[in-house]
Amino acid sequence: MTTQTIATSDRIEKAQPGWVKLLDMSDRALAVLLLTPAAVLLTLIIVYPVLRLGYTSFFSLSLTSGLPAEFVGFENYQLMFTDPVFWETTWNTVLITLITVPGALIVGMALALLANLPFGVQWPVRLSLLIPWALPLSFAGLIFAWFFHSEYGVVNDVLARFGIEGVIWFNSPNLAFAAICLTIIWKTSSFMALIILAGLQTIPRSLYEAADVDGAGRIRQFFEITLPLLKPAIVVALIFRTITALQTFDIPYMMTGGGPGTSTSTLAMYIHQNTVSFLDLGYGSALAVVMFALSMCVTAVYLRIIRTKE
Structure with missing residues (x-):
């Protein structure tokens, strides 16, 4: 009986059309x-440009x-x-990262905890988190460039009302750098807050x-319950x-243009200067490869931390 059943199934399988076998x-x-379609798309828009960038970096x-x-x-x-501008812009980029990432995390955490409170009407608080995030980076740079303007800026006007003499923010490297960092923290803290708020919603x-x-x-409760359960959201x-x-790139470019001198220039701005302004695609590609490698190294460190904790 078993032999007949096997033989019958073999005959049915042989009788099936080819397109049916393909679907099975x-x-x-x-x-x-x-x-396969996703892999082909990623290859075309990510892998190939990166490989082409690395290839171009070996040419003059x-x-x-x-x-x-x-x-x-x-x-x-x-x-x-031997390029001092490369080292200066790279250091500026690293310094901006070291200042603004923890700053945005602290401010974003506070905003997320505030938005998670049991308000009677929560939508105005949560809507206020979306406005800075939705604002284009270039617009944020222009707005805060006006805020810190030496003659008619809001910041100097507030200082004057408290009897403090206003300063020319963008003539001093340190003050210009501080203004850029404050702007970036304001702009990016809402993004951190939205991700952390999503993590807060999952805590029972x-x-x-x-x-x-x-x-x-x-x-x-915050250190024993909230913070440990928020670690995955925080890492992301x-x-x-x-x-x-x-x-x-956008905010320092719109606020100071990299000045005074190159004291507020970033690596992305230096890449833009070489490739778009100077049309030196070889050296600009090499700079872009360095920035790409730096981003991958940072990502690998974060993923290593996640895997170790698991």
């Missing part, structure tokens, strides 16, 4: 088939010289070590009720915020 595939083959390619591209190997990368209220029964105060926010901080 294993889970592995189906997964490969469904992921200046559109203003009129000369054809010439393979120079690692000469563009060697030039970076029963944990806080049990802590109240045990006599735990609000501060202890830090990854995105750090990568965008390393690529900072």
